[in-house]
Amino acid sequence: MSCIDSYLLLSAPLGDFVIQELPTQRLGSSEEKLDISCSHQEIKLSLVIPTFNEAGNVFKIIELLTESLERIIPKQYELILVDDDSPDQTWEIAQSLLAEYPMLKVIRRVGEKGLSTAVIRGWQVSQGVILGVIDADLQHPPETLIALWQQIERGADLAVASRHVEEGGVSDWSFTRRILSRGAQLLGLIILPGVIGRVSDPMSGYFLIRRDCLIGKTLNPVGYKILIEVLGRGSVRWVGEVGYVFQERQEEESKVTWRQYVEYVQHLLTLRFSLWPVRRFLRFGAVGFSGVFVDMSIFYVLRETLQMGLTRSAVLSSEVAIVSNFILNDIWTFGDISKKQKGAKQRFKRFLKFNLICLAGLILNVLIVNFLFNILGVNEYLAKLIAIASITLWNFWVNLKLSWRVTATQSNEK
Numbered sequence: 001m002s003c004i005d006s007y008l009l010l011s012a013p014l015g016d017f018v019i020q021e022l023p024t025q026r027l028g029s030s031e032e033k034l035d036i037s038c039s040h041q042e043i044k045l046s047l048v049i050p051t052f053n054e055a056g057n058v059f060k061i062i063e064l065l066t067e068s069l070e071r072i073i074p075k076q077y078e079l080i081l082v083d084d085d086s087p088d089q090t091w092e093i094a095q096s097l098l099a100e101y102p103m104l105k106v107i108r109r110v111g112e113k114g115l116s117t118a119v120i121r122g123w124q125v126s127q128g129v130i131l132g133v134i135d136a137d138l139q140h141p142p143e144t145l146i147a148l149w150q151q152i153e154r155g156a157d158l159a160v161a162s163r164h165v166e167e168g169g170v171s172d173w174s175f176t177r178r179i180l181s182r183g184a185q186l187l188g189l190i191i192l193p194g195v196i197g198r199v200s201d202p203m204s205g206y207f208l209i210r211r212d213c214l215i216g217k218t219l220n221p222v223g224y225k226i227l228i229e230v231l232g233r234g235s236v237r238w239v240g241e242v243g244y245v246f247q248e249r250q251e252e253e254s255k256v257t258w259r260q261y262v263e264y265v266q267h268l269l270t271l272r273f274s275l276w277p278v279r280r281f282l283r284f285g286a287v288g289f290s291g292v293f294v295d296m297s298i299f300y301v302l303r304e305t306l307q308m309g310l311t312r313s314a315v316l317s318s319e320v321a322i323v324s325n326f327i328l329n330d331i332w333t334f335g336d337i338s339k340k341q342k343g344a345k346q347r348f349k350r351f352l353k354f355n356l357i358c359l360a361g362l363i364l365n366v367l368i369v370n371f372l373f374n375i376l377g378v379n380e381y382l383a384k385l386i387a388i389a390s391i392t393l394w395n396f397w398v399n400l401k402l403s404w405r406v407t408a409t410q411s412n413e414k
């Protein structure tokens with residue numbers, strides 16, 4: 001999708017939610033990181049304002065945003081208002097402001113609806129190095145932008161306006177609304193701890209993010225929570241937070257219904273499964289399966305050819321299977337990671353961890369079978385199957401987190 005002039009009518013279908021590189025970036029080498037301090041960069045910030053039936057707020061929000069941004073990055077920003085063809089003609093009112101506000105751009109989107117998708121459509125036609133989002137109803141104070149921008153200037157990849165840090169808060173929210181908001185956060189921490197746990201206000205709809213963190217990533221937003229989407233799929237390293245007080249809405253109505261809560265859970269689960277390393281897990285499973293054959297054939301040879309004792313044969317064949325699994329996993333399943341951790345010493349360290357985790361898995365396996373069979377009275381074969389499944393998950397997840405752990409420096413090499 002190309003950059004917009006000042007008014008654009010967007011009609012569905014509109015294609016994937018992928019953020020493109022800037023034309024200037026295409027000129028330089030892809031490694032070249034976009035630098036917000038360089039003056040030749042015309043547009044530093046592209047701030048998207050999603051609107052639906054906000055006729056009563058358009059004037060004020062554009063006026064206040066212009067005031068704040070002219071103070072920090074005069075003429076080097078664009079305000080992209082994305083309206084989903086509001087029945088109250090919000091897009092038309094915004095269009096009437098174009099002459100007075102040269103940094104304003106208006107998108108009228110037809111045939112596609114939703115807060116998060118509106119934001120991404122706005123980012124797709126933007127020209128800024130930094131992308132941002134703010135609500136149109138003045139519940140997000142425009143002046144907080146100044147502190148958010150300072151976070152970006154200090155090097156943050158993502159600067160989030162938070163209600164849950166110092167100087168943060170909500171105006172007079174009912175007890176139910178507070179419980180709902182915190183409950184939603186807790187649910188998120190259970191389903192997606194690695195994403196939701198990275199910020200104090202994952203529900204925030206007010207933040208700035210470096211375009212670099214999203215380039216080439218296919219986003220798949222559902223409902224309202226665009227921040228969770230960029231945290232989950234973007235390559236965000238450093239997060240900065242700024243406290244703000246979520247104001248009471250003065251004009252028009254909130255568009256939040258029970259549907260947004262359902263969409264939130266849907267969004268969490270979609271992200272959960274798409275972030276689950278399915279391909280790697282399948283490879284790990286295949287290697288584990290091959291290990292059964294190695295284990296059985298070595299056991300057979302030790303028993304039948306070398307007449308070795310039962311326990312000794314069982315232990316030895318399991319160990320050979322663990323070694324073979326390690327080699328296959330190190331080369332295939334986790335090849336992309338192990339090749340960044342070169343040298344025999346590193347490999348041996350990974351092998352030791354793998355071995356210990358698998359041995360712990362063996363013990364857990366016996367404990368689970370005994371617990372299910374002796375305590376819960378589950379059929380012994382079903383108990384064994386459950387034990388194998390849980391230990392496969394245990395071996396995969398713990399080895400992913402420990403043996404083939406991606407170090408901080410490696411994650412920067414994405």
Ligand code: GDD
Binds near residue numbers: 053118246
């Ligand atoms: N284009 C578009 N399409 N905009 C929409 C849509 C839509 O379908 N639905 C809502 N908006 C716009 C509204 O016009 C407003 O500018 C903004 O999105 C937020 O909508 P509200 O309905 O006011 O949401 P809220 O105040 O209850 O919740 C906001 O604050 C929460 C706390 O930070 C949202 O930003 C939430 O995401 C956030 O969690």
Ligand code: MN
Binds near residue numbers: 135249
């Ligand atoms: Mn609101």
